[in-house]
Amino acid sequence: KARTLLVKITDDEKKRLAEDNEAKRKEAEDIIRQADEYKDSGNAFMKNKQFEEALDQYNLAIDTSADGPNSYIYYFNRAAAYRYLKQYSEAADDCLSSIELNDSYDKARTLLVKITDDEKKRLAEDNEAKRKEAEDIIR
Numbered sequence: 001k002a003r004t005l006l007v008k009i010t011d012d013e014k015k016r017l018a019e020d021n022e023a024k025r026k027e028a029e030d031i032i033r034q035a036d037e038y039k040d041s042g043n044a045f046m047k048n049k050q051f052e053e054a055l056d057q058y059n060l061a062i063d064t065s066a067d068g069p070n071s072y073i074y075y076f077n078r079a080a081a082y083r084y085l086k087q088y089s090e091a092a093d094d095c096l097s098s099i100e101l102n103d104s105y106d107k108a109r110t111l112l113v114k115i116t117d118d119e120k121k122r123l124a125e126d127n128e129a130k131r132k133e134a135e136d137i138i139r
Helices: 002-047 051-064 071-084 088-101 106-138
Strands: none
Touching: 002 051, 002 071, 051 071, 071 088, 071 106, 088 106
């Protein structure tokens, strides 16, 4: 009788654990689904060149699921929004985060190169503007 009771408790415990695992799995799926919805909304804003609004949606996606299975895409998309807003440092940081989460995501590497080129161009333009300003002062 004692052995039967022990098996019964063990079976009940297994059932409870299985139910807990199922509930956690569903919760994780809901979190990923919500984060993907934020990403999709951000993508729609990007298509309409509403980069600040897109950035807000990608922030929500990352806040919802910073290290989930699709998070590397959220960071990549936010990097693209930052690039359009000429916030190159933030864009580069997000590319690196994307690569860290998925080191085979070549889109993030390609974007990082573009961002680096954009920043070099911006610095060259700034230097040229300062040079012209200095020449005007000297004259």
